[in-house]
Structures are given as structure tokens and as C-alpha cells.
Amino acid sequence: MQQKVLHVLEFEKVKEQLIKHASSSLGKEKAKALIPSSDYMDVVTLQEQTDEAAKVLRLKGNIPLGGLVDVRSTVKRAKIGGMLSSVELIEVAGTLYAGRQMKRFVEKMVEEEIELTHLPQLAEQIVILHDLERNINQCIDDNGYVLDSASVTLKGIRQQLRTNEARVRDKLESMIRSSSASKMLSDAIITIRNDRFVLPVKQEYRASYGGIVHDQSSSGATLFIEPQAIVELNNVLQQAKVKEKVEIDRILTLLSQEVAEQGDDILQNVNCLADMDFMFTKAKYAKQIKGTKPEVNQDGVIRMLKARHPLLPLDEVVANDIELGTDFTTIVITGPNTGGKTVALKTLGLCILMAQAGLQIPALDGSEVTVFKAVYADIGDEQSIEQSLSTFSSHMVNIVDILKKADDQSLVLFDELGAGTDPQEGAALAISILDEVYNRGARVVATTHYPELKAYGYNRPGVINASVEFDVTTLSPTYKLLIGVPGRSNAFEISKRLGLQEQIINMAKAQMTDESNEVDTMIASLETSKKSAEHERVEAERFRQEAEKLHKELQKQIIEFNEQRDALYEKAERSAAEKLEEANKEAEQIIRDLRKMRKEQHAQVKEHELIDAKKRLEEAQPHFVKSKKVEKKEPVKQEFLPGDEVKVISFDQKGHLVDKVSDNEWQVQMGIMKMKVKEADLQYIKRPKQEVQAKPLAAVKGKDYHVSLELDLRGERYENALLRVEKYLDDAVLAGYPRVSIIHGKGTGALRTGVKELLKNHRSVKNTRFGEAGEGGTGVTIVELK
Known part of the structure; x- marks a missing residue:
């Protein structure tokens, strides 16, 4: 693509907005270098990557890319033998942590059976360097300070440093507390100059302390003197600090060598994380502009x-x-x-x-x-x-x-x-x-x-x-934009609206040719027709979507109804069988008792009478026919005709054939619902008599309007919203819905609280809960009806 075209069409401004969504300098670098591709497969892959990242953001909300830093130059310096600073090493550890977190994040989504393609491929290339990450974090804190625990030697040196420093401070504090200090010192404080402890002494008392002058105030009235009494102590302290630096450099050198040894893996991790960051940068930008994958x-x-x-x-x-x-x-x-x-x-x-x-x-x-x-x-x-x-x-x-x-x-x-x-x-x-x-x-x-x-x-x-x-x-x-309708100047209409005399406008129209007038008239007619057709198309599309939604809702409810019915049948059968089993056991016990009485008391109860009694008890036990599960059956070789009564096998519902829509598909009327069904899914029941078939099928009339499975209250005033909820619940109960959704949004929470209180005391409400993540979260309340 020509750079000039990118500038003219303002693609650079799009990139400026895109850059704002990057999580790291790596993502920003890729966004700055973004140019359109002219290769079909590249474009398809890029779109799939962006869509996959957008899918993850919808499901998870965010991604664990915290700690990611561009450490490529740092790693390359370590590979050629350079010693890295403590801050650079912490950045390497943070990048390793980001890679480990991101790899686990993607693996967890795969375990949850979220369909992903490109992210798992990138995550698979990330190498977990847990030992290097742990070694750096054990030696250096988040601010880049080398910890005492980095080595036994460093711990001993710092202990010595703290002891020597305490001695110096004690000596200087005794000087400050002396009776003469108040007049000889500018301030009764201990300060540091040239990395050595000093006291602020007035110019005229310089000789009283001796030692070394390290600095003076801007006015010259105060000298910062290292008293002779602590010069030796300061020297010991400085020697300990030199030892500390040598030991810290040794520790940083060892850690830098470890980074160098793992350098190739670290650079590979950085490249993978850069690609991931850029994928999610594009996805975040798409969310901002409400973009979709074309x-x-x-x-x-x-x-x-x-x-x-x-x-x-x-x-x-x-x-x-x-x-x-x-x-x-x-x-x-x-x-x-x-x-x-x-x-x-x-x-x-x-x-x-x-x-x-x-x-x-x-x-x-x-x-x-x-x-x-x-x-x-x-x-x-x-x-x-x-x-x-x-x-x-x-x-x-x-x-x-x-x-x-x-x-x-x-x-x-x-x-x-x-x-x-x-x-x-x-x-x-x-x-x-x-x-x-x-x-x-x-x-x-x-x-x-x-x-x-x-x-x-x-x-x-x-x-x-x-x-x-x-x-x-x-x-x-x-x-x-009106495609199919040429533009017109509207000069006469605009002039008229602005107050130009009609006489002048008419004279101007007379100057125009008949062809021009006809063209303008034609264009005006086309504009009107276009608007009307567009309005009708939008309305038709809305009705189609509502009908499709209703169709899906009814299918879902039929399936749920059949499942609940079968479950209730099975539960009733189990309960009845348990009761009969108990009764049978009790009858057996009674018979045993009677036999025992006959033996003990020589009662005149004959054996065949006992057997008959037991047989009658067994015959009294009812036998249940188990609810048949829906099974695929071989289609009955029967020629179907409109009006035939059939059974839709997959729904276990009866209906009537309305019309044949294709070679192997029929339109079937089941109650108030019409749907297309494959001929293989139909089972012939019977055909109405000829005189009945000649009559048109009676239309099953329902309510005057459809009750939706959800009520949207967003934008409603508080009082109006509660009134709508009450009416909606009554309509939903009359429609026989087992549960409905009320969309109130999150906002300030006032409407949500009001709706919750109303539902809590409503006579028709069995239970309520907030929506799951895929249902709208706390912006939606799911209501189970009695």
C-alpha cells in the first residue's frame, strides 16, 4: 500500500488510537509498524487472531500480561558478557513471570474446552524458566534492591556496615548533646557529605572540631566538618561499603550469566508475548469502536x-x-x-x-x-x-x-x-x-x-x-448514503426556505430544460421510494427476527417440557414401586404370623387359602409402562399428503402436515407453532376422511400478542419500570412460562434494587437470581415462576 494513500485515508490516525490499547512497549511497537496486507491468507489469519482475542476478552474480561517489558536489548547485552543492573534483572524476571502466567491462562481455557487456535500455538512456544525467575526474585526485591539473603557474604558485610554506622552515629550524637554544641553548631543534626557523616559547624568554631571540611553553605557561615574523632570510624565504614559493592557486583554477574545461558528462550518468550499483546491490542480497539470481524x-x-x-x-x-x-x-x-x-x-x-x-x-x-x-x-x-x-x-x-x-x-x-x-x-x-x-x-x-x-x-x-x-x-x-438514487442540488428548495421570492424561483425554473425538470422529479420520486422501501425492509427484518426468536423459544420449551414430564413419570414410578414393596413385605410378614398362629394355636387356616391370599396380593400390584425415550426409527413407507396427522419423532409431539416445502421437508403445525421438519423425522398416524380433508385446517388462535421471554427496562423511569414488571409477570404466568429474564442494567443499582424487592414479595415468583456471565451478569435478573 502507498504511504500517501494511508495518509489520505487517515489510517495513521487509526494506528494512534490503536496504540493506546497496548499493554506494553512491545505491543505499541507492533501497532506503530502495522500496515495492511495484500495477501489473502495473511488477512484471513490476522482477522482470526483478532477475533480469537476478542472472544477471550468477552469470556474472561482481561488477560495476565502484567510485568511484560521489552528486555531484548538487555538479554543481548548479557549474551555478550555484560553485567546487568538489578533493575534490568527484575525486568527479566517480570517478563518470565508474564510468560508463565499467560501460558497457564491459555492452557486453562483449553481445559475449559474454549475453542481457540492461535493463542495455544503461541503459548506452546513459551518456555517456563522458573529457576531463573526464582533466583532473581530471591536476590533482588521489586524496587531493584539487592537483598541481604542474596548471599551469606553479603549478609555478613551488611551486618558489619550497620554496626560501624551505629558507632559513628553514637559518637556524633554524643558531640551534639555536649554543652558547647548548641553555640558551635548551626543545627543539632547529623548529615552526610561525600558519602561520609559530618556535622554543620559555624565558621568561627572550625578549629574546635578539627578533622576534614567536606562542604560549606552558600553563605559560607556553615561548614560541614567530619570531626577528627570519627575519621577512622568513617574509614572503616567506607571499606565495608566497598566490600558490599564488590559482593553485589559478583551476585549481579552470576545472575547475568544465568540470563545469558537462557537468552534464546527468553527472546523467544518475548516475541510470543509481543504477538499476544498485539492480538489483544487489536481486540480492545475493536471493542472501543464496536467493530466486528468481516x-x-x-x-x-x-x-x-x-x-x-x-x-x-x-x-x-x-x-x-x-x-x-x-x-x-x-x-x-x-x-x-x-x-x-x-x-x-x-x-x-x-x-x-x-x-x-x-x-x-x-x-x-x-x-x-x-x-x-x-x-x-x-x-x-x-x-x-x-x-x-x-x-x-x-x-x-x-x-x-x-x-x-x-x-x-x-x-x-x-x-x-x-x-x-x-x-x-x-x-x-x-x-x-x-x-x-x-x-x-x-x-x-x-x-x-x-x-x-x-x-x-x-x-x-x-x-x-x-x-x-x-x-x-x-x-x-x-x-x-442512498445507492441507486442520483443526487440533486436542491437549490430551489433551499432558496425558498431561506426566503427567496417565489417569483424569482419560478423564473429560474423556467430557464431549465424539460429534461432537467424531469430528471429532478424522477430523483425526488426515487428518494421517496427508497425511504419507504428501507423502512419496510427494517420492519420486515424486525418481524423476522422476532418470529425466529419465538420459534427457538418454543422449541426449547417443548424439549424442556418433555424432559420434565419424563422425569416426573420416572419419579412417580419409583415412589409407587417403593410403597408397593413396603406393602408386599408387610403382607409377607402377616402371612408368616398367621402360619405361626396356626401351628401354635391349631387354627383352622388352610395352606391353599394362604397361597391364594398371597397370589391376590401379587396380582393387586400394578405394572408400570416405562416412558419411552425418543428413538430414531426407520421412516414409515407412507406417502404423506397435506392434512395428514403425524408424529414428530424428535419432539414426541403430534401435528398436522400443512405443506411440502422441499423434496424431503414438510411444514408441520404443532399447536400454535409451525416448523419445518425432515420427512425422515415424521411418523404417519392417520389421514382425515375426505369430507374433513376438504375443509381448511382451523387456525389455532392464541393471544393477541406474543409475550417475550425477557423484559428490557433500561432507560425507564423507576415508577414506570415497576409497573411494567407487574404487568409483565401477569402476562408471563398466563403464557405458562416457567422462567423469564428482566433486564434492568447495572447503573447506580436503584432500579435493580427496586425490581428485586418487588419480585421478593410477588405472588407468582418462586425464585430469583442474577444472570450468569453469559446471561448479562448483575444487569439481568432471572425469575422462576410458580
Whole structure:
């Protein structure tokens, strides 16, 4: 990709935002070096890595990369024999700790059967160097201080240091406490100069202490003197400090040698952790811009749903659907200036660059992009005074360069094509340039305000007009891209709104040709139709999603009902069998007692009567037919017809055939639910009589409206929310739902507390709990109904 194009489309600004999400300097370095790839497999891999990291963030919230530092130069210095400082060694230990934590983190996710591909491959390359990490941490604390426990020798030297220092302090404190000290000393304190203990003595009493003068105050009134009495003690202390430094250097040298021995493994760990950090940097940025993973193809097809410019604020940017490469390969966006054409152009170009760099794009799920070998853009006024180039000349320099390189694997973006010269000549030139890149097979999007190009999309296959919507009422653009509708200037409407006399406007309209008026009328009609169709499409999509959701909910409830029914049957059978077993044992005992009485008291109870009694008891015991588990059966060789009564084997439910939707699939009505079922999953029961079959199947009518399995209270006022909860619970009970979800959000917690109190005392509530991590956490309350 040309660096100029990355600058024009503001890819560098995207990288600036990306860098902010890096956990270490390693991640920042990779973000700074990020450029889009033109290799299809590279782009697919990069997108998979970002999506995998985003998945981990959704499930785990964060990652254990604390302690990671770029220690590559440190390790390389150790490998050539250099002695590392204590701070550098602690950084190495921190990086080893980060690698160990990250490896365990990934292994644990694999144990939890979270589907991952790229992270386990990186984690497998991380080498655990626990001994080196432990040795460094036992010798050096987190602040880089070499501990006494680093060696027996160092511990002895420091003990000697503390003893000598205590002697020096005791001697100086006795001097400070003397009767003459108050007049001879500037301050009754012990201080240090040149790493030796001294006293602040007034200039005139210098001779009273003797010794060595190490410093003086700025005024010269105070001298910092090492009294003669402690010179020898200070010398002993300095010798101990020299020994301490020698021992510390020895310890650091040994640890540096250990780092050098493990240097290759440490550098490998750093590279793996850098890749991981960069993966999660991209995932965090995707979360910020509400990005999604686009599907990547090699077919030149672009289909971005509700795409947004990533550098514009979320609450201000307008999302647009952008399609290119299927029915048409060239889009010509016409209309007046300041309407948002350039923003639409940059949104497309920047999203393509982001996708090819492995970044998720600010668009809805299901978006699709292609991989281009090159992206070319001529955007903005790049007039160069130094080169004495006009605006037109500057654009032409860019366009000439583009025409030298563009091919069928290129995306070409032209902003205000042909501007800066005579309108008639500019329009003709623009058409010729568009024809050239179109014939080469490139994907092209061009903006222009020339009316001559409105007809361009109608005269050439594979080319379509587009415009950016303008609200005449507010006299401002809506920035909504309308593909298939050419732009119009709206000059008459704007002038009228601003107060221009209608007489003048009518005279101006009379100056226009009939063809121009017809085109404007056609464009206005197209805009109206487009808005209406879009509104209807959105409504239809909403209904489809609700129907699909209801279908899934009903399927789930049927399965749960069957499972609960079978469980209750089995429980009842076990309970009854236990009771009968107890009764049988008691009957046996009674018979034994009767026999005993007959023997002892010669009672007239005959043996065959006892046997008959026992037989009657056994016959009285009922036999249970076990609930049959759903089994796959061979399909009955029966020709099905609409109206037949059948059994759906997988659901163990009866229904009626409505219509055959394919060679091996039927639409089946089961109660209030219609669903598609494979013919192999159907068991024939019976066929209605002819006169009954002739009648249409009666529609099963339910409630006037569907009761959703969840209630969303976010944004509601406190009192209204509680009223909605009460009504919703009544509707859910009438609908027979076993449990529902109430979404109240986290916020300040007031609404959540109020809902919890209401549910606690509600007559229909059996139990409540907060949602799990995958259900919305504490922002959702799950309610079990009686």
C-alpha cells in the first residue's frame, strides 16, 4: 500500500488510537509498524487472531500480561558478557513471570474446552524458566534492591556496615548533646557529605572540631566538618561499603550469566508475548469502536452493513450500507458539496485498509470485504504553491499515477473527479477516466457534483448512481448514503426556505430544460421510494427476527417440557414401586404370623387359602409402562399428503402436515407453532376422511400478542419500570412460562434494587437470581415462576 494513500485515508490516525490499547512497549511497537496486507491468507489469519482475542476478552474480561517489558536489548547485552543492573534483572524476571502466567491462562481455557487456535500455538512456544525467575526474585526485591539473603557474604558485610554506622552515629550524637554544641553548631543534626557523616559547624568554631571540611553553605557561615574523632570510624565504614559493592557486583554477574545461558528462550518468550499483546491490542480497539470481524473473500465483493467512519464520535456518525462488486463494480456519488460524499468515500477506503491490516471494522456482523492488491485514492485539495500546481493539476498528477498502476485487483477512490476546470470539459474528462478504470475491472467509487454524470450509471452496465440524502426542512445533510438514487442540488428548495421570492424561483425554473425538470422529479420520486422501501425492509427484518426468536423459544420449551414430564413419570414410578414393596413385605410378614398362629394355636387356616391370599396380593400390584425415550426409527413407507396427522419423532409431539416445502421437508403445525421438519423425522398416524380433508385446517388462535421471554427496562423511569414488571409477570404466568429474564442494567443499582424487592414479595415468583456471565451478569435478573 502507498504511504500517501494511508495518509489520505487517515489510517495513521487509526494506528494512534490503536496504540493506546497496548499493554506494553512491545505491543505499541507492533501497532506503530502495522500496515495492511495484500495477501489473502495473511488477512484471513490476522482477522482470526483478532477475533480469537476478542472472544477471550468477552469470556474472561482481561488477560495476565502484567510485568511484560521489552528486555531484548538487555538479554543481548548479557549474551555478550555484560553485567546487568538489578533493575534490568527484575525486568527479566517480570517478563518470565508474564510468560508463565499467560501460558497457564491459555492452557486453562483449553481445559475449559474454549475453542481457540492461535493463542495455544503461541503459548506452546513459551518456555517456563522458573529457576531463573526464582533466583532473581530471591536476590533482588521489586524496587531493584539487592537483598541481604542474596548471599551469606553479603549478609555478613551488611551486618558489619550497620554496626560501624551505629558507632559513628553514637559518637556524633554524643558531640551534639555536649554543652558547647548548641553555640558551635548551626543545627543539632547529623548529615552526610561525600558519602561520609559530618556535622554543620559555624565558621568561627572550625578549629574546635578539627578533622576534614567536606562542604560549606552558600553563605559560607556553615561548614560541614567530619570531626577528627570519627575519621577512622568513617574509614572503616567506607571499606565495608566497598566490600558490599564488590559482593553485589559478583551476585549481579552470576545472575547475568544465568540470563545469558537462557537468552534464546527468553527472546523467544518475548516475541510470543509481543504477538499476544498485539492480538489483544487489536481486540480492545475493536471493542472501543464496536467493530466486528468481516468475512474475507477473493471475489472482489464488498458488502458492509451499517458501516461507520471509525474516527468520528459514535453518537454523531451516520451508519451506511455499502455494497460493491456483485451487481455493479462502480458507484458514482453525485450531489452538492458539504453533503457527506467524501465521508462515505473515506469510510469505504479506511474500512478496507483496516480489514486488510487485521483490524475489525465498525460495521454490523455479516459484513464482507475483499482483499485488494492495492488501494488508490485521489481525495482532497492538494494544491502545491511550491510546485505552482493548480487544484486541477494536482488532482491530475495523482490520477495519471493511478491510471499507470490500477488493475482488476485494485480499489480506486476519486473525490470530486474532474473538478477545478471548465464544467463541460471536466465532466467529459471524468466520464473518460471512469470508463478507463471500469474497463480494467477495478472496483471504483467516485464523487462528483457534475449533473452530466447522473446519466452515467444508466448508460453502462455494472455502474450505479448514488447520493447523500439532504433534509430540505432543516437545510442540512443527513449523511445517509442512498445507492441507486442520483443526487440533486436542491437549490430551489433551499432558496425558498431561506426566503427567496417565489417569483424569482419560478423564473429560474423556467430557464431549465424539460429534461432537467424531469430528471429532478424522477430523483425526488426515487428518494421517496427508497425511504419507504428501507423502512419496510427494517420492519420486515424486525418481524423476522422476532418470529425466529419465538420459534427457538418454543422449541426449547417443548424439549424442556418433555424432559420434565419424563422425569416426573420416572419419579412417580419409583415412589409407587417403593410403597408397593413396603406393602408386599408387610403382607409377607402377616402371612408368616398367621402360619405361626396356626401351628401354635391349631387354627383352622388352610395352606391353599394362604397361597391364594398371597397370589391376590401379587396380582393387586400394578405394572408400570416405562416412558419411552425418543428413538430414531426407520421412516414409515407412507406417502404423506397435506392434512395428514403425524408424529414428530424428535419432539414426541403430534401435528398436522400443512405443506411440502422441499423434496424431503414438510411444514408441520404443532399447536400454535409451525416448523419445518425432515420427512425422515415424521411418523404417519392417520389421514382425515375426505369430507374433513376438504375443509381448511382451523387456525389455532392464541393471544393477541406474543409475550417475550425477557423484559428490557433500561432507560425507564423507576415508577414506570415497576409497573411494567407487574404487568409483565401477569402476562408471563398466563403464557405458562416457567422462567423469564428482566433486564434492568447495572447503573447506580436503584432500579435493580427496586425490581428485586418487588419480585421478593410477588405472588407468582418462586425464585430469583442474577444472570450468569453469559446471561448479562448483575444487569439481568432471572425469575422462576410458580
